Amino acid sequence: xxxxxxxxxxxxxxxxxxxxxxxxxxxxxxxxxxxxxxxxxxxxxxxxxxxxxxxxxxxxxxxxxxxxxxxxxxxxxxxxxxxxxxxxxxxxxxxxxxxxxxxxxxxxxxxxxxxxxxxxxxxxxxxxxxxxxxxxxxxxxxxxxxxxxxxxxxxxxxxxxxxxxxxxxxxxxxxxxxxxxxxxxxxxxxxxxxxxxxxxxxxxxxxxxxxxxxxxxxxxxxxxxxxxxxxxxxxxxxxxxxxxxxxxxxxxxxxxxxxxxxxxxxxxxxxxxxxxxxxxxxxxxxxxxxxxxxxxxxxxxxxxxxxxxxxxxxxxxxxxxxxxxxxxxxxxxxxxxxxxxxxxxxxxxxxxxxxxxxxxxxxxxxxxxxxxxxxxxxxxxxxxxxxxxxxxxxxxxxxxxxxxxxxxxxxxxxxxxxxxxxxxxxxxxxxxxxxxxxxxxxxxxxxxxxxxxxxxxxxxxxxxxxxxxxxxxxxxxxxxxxxxxxxxxxxxxxxxxxxxxx
Amino acid sequence: xxxxxxxxxxxxxxxxxxxxxxxxxxxxxxxxxxxxxxxxxxxxxxxxxxxxxxxxxxxxxxxxxxxxxxxxxxxxxxxxxxxxxxxxxxxxxxxxxxxxxxxxxxxxxxxxxxxxxxxxxxxxxxxxxxxxxxxxxxxxxxxxxxxxxxxxxxxxxxxxxxxxxxxxxxxx
Numbered sequence: 001x002x003x004x005x006x007x008x009x010x011x012x013x014x015x016x017x018x019x020x021x022x023x024x025x026x027x028x029x030x031x032x033x034x035x036x037x038x039x040x041x042x043x044x045x046x047x048x049x050x051x052x053x054x055x056x057x058x059x060x061x062x063x064x065x066x067x068x069x070x071x072x073x074x075x076x077x078x079x080x081x082x083x084x085x086x087x088x089x090x091x092x093x094x095x096x097x098x099x100x101x102x103x104x105x106x107x108x109x110x111x112x113x114x115x116x117x118x119x120x121x122x123x124x125x126x127x128x129x130x131x132x133x134x135x136x137x138x139x140x141x142x143x144x145x146x147x148x149x150x151x152x153x154x155x156x157x158x159x160x161x162x163x164x165x166x167x168x169x170x171x172x173x174x175x176x177x178x179x180x181x182x183x184x185x186x187x188x189x190x191x192x193x194x195x196x197x198x199x200x201x202x203x204x205x206x207x208x209x210x211x212x213x214x215x216x217x218x219x220x221x222x223x224x225x226x227x228x229x230x231x232x233x234x235x236x237x238x239x240x241x242x243x244x245x246x247x248x249x250x251x252x253x254x255x256x257x258x259x260x261x262x263x264x265x266x267x268x269x270x271x272x273x274x275x276x277x278x279x280x281x282x283x284x285x286x287x288x289x290x291x292x293x294x295x296x297x298x299x300x301x302x303x304x305x306x307x308x309x310x311x312x313x314x315x316x317x318x319x320x321x322x323x324x325x326x327x328x329x330x331x332x333x334x335x336x337x338x339x340x341x342x343x344x345x346x347x348x349x350x351x352x353x354x355x356x357x358x359x360x361x362x363x364x365x366x367x368x369x370x371x372x373x374x375x376x377x378x379x380x381x382x383x384x385x386x387x388x389x390x391x392x393x394x395x396x397x398x399x400x401x402x403x404x405x406x407x408x409x410x411x412x413x414x415x416x417x418x419x420x421x422x423x424x425x426x427x428x429x430x431x432x433x434x435x436x437x438x439x440x441x442x443x444x445x446x447x448x449x450x451x452x453x454x455x456x457x458x459x460x461x462x463x464x465x466x467x468x469x470x471x472x473x474x475x476x477x478x479x480x481x482x483x484x485x486x487x488x489x490x491x492x493x494x495x496x497x498x499x500x501x502x
Numbered sequence: 503x504x505x506x507x508x509x510x511x512x513x514x515x516x517x518x519x520x521x522x523x524x525x526x527x528x529x530x531x532x533x534x535x536x537x538x539x540x541x542x543x544x545x546x547x548x549x550x551x552x553x554x555x556x557x558x559x560x561x562x563x564x565x566x567x568x569x570x571x572x573x574x575x576x577x578x579x580x581x582x583x584x585x586x587x588x589x590x591x592x593x594x595x596x597x598x599x600x601x602x603x604x605x606x607x608x609x610x611x612x613x614x615x616x617x618x619x620x621x622x623x624x625x626x627x628x629x630x631x632x633x634x635x636x637x638x639x640x641x642x643x644x645x646x647x648x649x650x651x652x653x654x655x656x657x658x659x660x661x662x663x664x665x666x667x668x669x670x671x672x673x674x
Contacts, residue, residue, distance in 0.1 A: 318641075440616075440642070441612070441616040441640040441641050441642030441645070442610060442611065442612040442613075442616065442640050442642055442644070442645040442648065443610070443611050444608060444609065444610040444611070444644070444645055445608075445609040445610075446606065446607070446608045446609070447606070447607045447608075448605070448606050449605050449606070452607060460644050460645070461642070461644070462612075462616070462640050462641075462642020462643070462644050462645045462646075463642055463643060463644070464641040464642055464643065465643060466643060467643060467644055468644070469644075482611065486597060486611055486613060489613045489615065489616060490596045490597060490613040490614075490615055491615075492615060493615040493669070
């Protein structure tokens with residue numbers, strides 16, 4: 001297990017397939033364009049073949065030149081064709097190990113193994129592709145090396161602990177298919193229209209129909225319009241309602257499809273060494289997060305789903321989750337399902353004893369005036385220049401802005417207790433953030449000109465891997481908050497954070 | 503002008519809401535030089551514009567260049583002094599406080615126990631005036647790096663040593 005290893009040989013084939021995929025479109029473009037007259041199909045095939053051969057050769061060479069070594073204290077990866085690079089990542093610094101199986105590698109039983117160090121996005125260590133068993137073994141090894149450094153370093157049979165581990169895992173949260181569909185219905189999305197727009201543009205390039213020709217559409221619309229006009233008002237209204245219903249159906253279907261693809265078989269388990277999350281229908285991912293790496297919690301929700309009591313829980317940590325800032329650990333759950341996960345992570349949910357403080361009323365008034373002022377300005381412009389009656393639209397928006405801000409004040413709250421800080425905010429539904437006082441890194445009191453005049457401030461805490469802010473806090477209270485949080489922070493050094501009691 | 507390297511770990515119970523320590527007076531001068539350098543291209547642009555529309559005689563001569571000059575002078579003479587007054591720091595036994603901002607006031611405190619690494623930088627202008635910028639980095643996303651410009655160069659180095667010493671003491 002110790003010498004330099006190569007990734008799975010099938011990776012070469014996958015690399016070659018990738019180059020074919022990227023060669024297809026240029027080849028088609030050449031075939032349909034005027035380049036080379038009659039011989040253009042030959043040229044297209046030639047270009048396609050050449051890029052496939054070169055791509056395969058490169059893929060093979062890259063595979064030959066990439067080796068990884070599992071050392072006593074670190075993982076080392078050497079790679080590069082001409083300019084070589086050698087990277088070493090100590091086990092101590094690995095935030096989490098994730099296995100990702102995209103559809104194609106999955107057919108071959110391969111996974112991409114990623115080691116998150118929190119060094120930021122693209123700089124993390126990734127091995128594409130290892131076999132399932134290799135990936136799982138590597139992950140197990142990393143976990144053991146890090147946790148009980150020397151004792152298990154000589155562990156000859158890593159297979160036994162895996163079994164023991166798997167049995168000990170306790171399922172904290174799972175999304176059964178029915179729940180998944182309900183979740184999908186709330187994930188209403190019209191993204192499909194953006195995709196259609198992109199396809200249209202593509203069609204524009206390869207066909208003769210000029211999609212962006214306004215006259216073409218206008219004449220078509222006029223044709224249809226006169227047909228609609230001849231139907232009479234009731235039929236028109238019915239048509240509009242049907243169109244709206246159609247949109248809703250499309251949006252919900254998109255939501256369900258996307259959610260099922262992403263979260264199929266969502267399982268969160270808690271083992272002796274941390275949390276483990278598996279999800280995905282086509283692209284299957286499998287992430288392990290050590291408990292002590294969780295820096296804070298975010299409990300989000302949506303405007304509609306909040307009314308039905310659904311929330312989503314994410315862990316804030318230095319590692320990133322497929323582009324997102326935090327790891328989603330319970331995307332769609334009731335609060336009583338979230339509570340055990342929160343306590344497993346060593347945090348506490350706010351309860352009846354939590355003393356919430358609201359944002360200052362001056363802040364509420366200022367926000368409402370500020371947002372309404374923009375629309376009020378538009379109202380004046382519309383009243384002066386636009387056709388009569390049109391000014392009612394921005395006027396209505398101004399009234400709505402005031403209402404929304406007054407309502408948002410209901411959710412803008414913060415609290416502090418012996419171990420944690422809490423903040424909640426949002427326009428029509430609250431997003432709650434919870435962080436451990438000890439795991440904060442700095443405290444800032446920020447005030448704009450208006451805030452200084454009216455005596456409130458934003459308190460910003462430095463949270464590793466996320467944001468934590470309390471808005472509209474009265475100045476004296478902000479200072480008191482800062483003083484007490486700083487006492488906690490200064491008591492423990494950064495290097496002792498991991499061992500510190502929760 | 504000689505700022506004594508006074509990193510006195512004053513009474514640990516220092517209040518974070520006190521008036522902060524002022525920066526090195528040369529910081530205001532350095533700000534002026536920087537603003538002047540920024541203003542020069544705009545002045546040249548204004549003169550070119552003057553020359554270009556001279557024949558058309560649409561507006562009185564010197565209006566554009568004059569306006570730009572007045573704004574530049576205000577920015578060079580008045581604003582740096584106010585920015586200098588708005589900035590400050592406070593260092594105590596276990597934390598550093600940095601205050602900045604003319605319109606948007608920001609008041610940050612970083613405990614030494616959370617400092618990841620420390621930089622002392624000097625650009626050519628700062629070198630000329632004998633001042634330096636101290637930057638401390640934390641692991642938090644917000645305030646990942648907090649910089650404190652306008653310290654006397656020896657003071658900046660002493661502060662770096664003091665903070666570093668504190669980190670080492672805590673970890674041993």
